[in-house]
Amino acid sequence: MSLITGVLYAALIAYLGGWYLGQWQGNFALLLFILTMVTLVYWLAERYKFRPAREAAAARLLEQDQARRGQLASQGISQVDGNVEEARARLLMQPWWLDWTAGLFPVICAVFLMRSFLFEPFKIPSGSMIPTLLVGDLILVNKFHYGIRLPVINKKVVDNHNPERGDVIVFRFPVNPSIDYIKRVVAVPGDEVSYINKKLYINGKLIEQMPLAEFYDEDSMRYTLQYSEKLGAAEHRILVDKDRPGYIPERAIEQFPHREMCRYSGEGVTCKVPQGYFYAMGDNRDNSQDSRYWGFVPEENIVGKAFVVWMNFGDFKRIGFFN
Structure with a gap:
């Protein structure tokens, strides 16, 4: 033995x-x-x-x-x-x-058991969710908020809440399910979502962006425009790079399922979210590979709802809950 x-x-x-x-x-x-x-x-x-x-x-x-x-x-x-x-x-x-x-x-x-049914830790690897989440943040994901799933096969056996606009979710990347992504839900099944000229519209209604003080990114050592945005019940911050174009290059767009439900133009993109799917974007709008590029997030790919930074070894002040 x-x-x-x-x-x-x-x-x-x-x-x-x-x-x-x-x-x-x-x-x-x-x-x-x-x-x-x-x-x-x-x-x-x-x-x-x-x-x-x-x-x-x-x-x-x-x-x-x-x-x-x-x-x-x-x-x-x-x-x-x-x-x-x-x-x-x-x-x-x-x-x-x-x-x-x-x-x-x-x-x-x-x-x-804890990781499968209660909470799972993740480390933020990229800056796509700045300023909400920074590179190096260690976060916890609530695994039961959206229902209980069997481990490994990820089969939901008990329903709970449905993902809502504004939720920060961790999900298995549709293009490569072995990789976990984190983004914010901006549209739910049945919504028509548009991101035109760096403005977000849900079902034809403009989501207001309230200007805030510019955000200083220590990694790039530059300032970026920062806004407050409200999706659902809670407000959150977003970054917009005025020097980046608002459209999505054709070569960067994946051939994803239900691609026919999206219309791309020189001003941006408009999509009708199919049933069983969600539209997710990063808070760092011009530095995020998200649903604009690779399509909708299937409901069965969702791992859980991110809700707290439990540690950042470079900045202890980062510890706490976030929207």
Whole structure:
């Protein structure tokens, strides 16, 4: 068993190493599920086979020691060499391969359940959601807000809230579902959404942009126009780069499902959102690859609702809830 456990750990290290180095795309949910099942097998084997066997061996040792002491006592010998308790403790001790498998099962199982059904952590990798979220923000995503889904296969089994305009969502990228994206929902099924000349319209109604102080981006060391926008119940901030064109180059547009429901022009884009889909955009409007480029977000791709920055090691002031 120690050899099998060593091989499993070697395979895990190789997999994680290749994932970290970008040799292949990883599926962390599947990996965590496999780890949970493997450690469960070891935990059950420990509870019902290995530990009872060790306890039986320790009990036999005590019986043998007591019988030996009884024989010696009958011969008038009361002082007996040997520390039976030390030997018994060694017999009861878990071998390393059980300590690192069965012993980890409760922790891995708790993480798997929490990540699958409650909250999942993510790290913001790009600036598409500036100024709401900055690169390096560590956020939590509410996995049950939109309903309960089975892990790995992402099949919804219990409905809850529907995504609303203004929600910040994490979803599996429609072009490559192994990658997670984060954007803001700007339109829901049945809406007609337009982004014309850097103005957002929902069902023909202009979404007002209230000017704010310019935003200074420390990475690019430049100022960008900043506005307050209201989608749904909560206000949020957006950035608009006045030097970028408002239209989407034809070569940058993917051939996505329901592409016929969108009209592109030199001024921008207008789309009718089909049932079961959502239209998502980044708050950094001119620096975001979003639904304008690759189309609608399928409802089954949604992972959850992002709601709090729990850590940013470069700026502790970033910790807190956001709209």
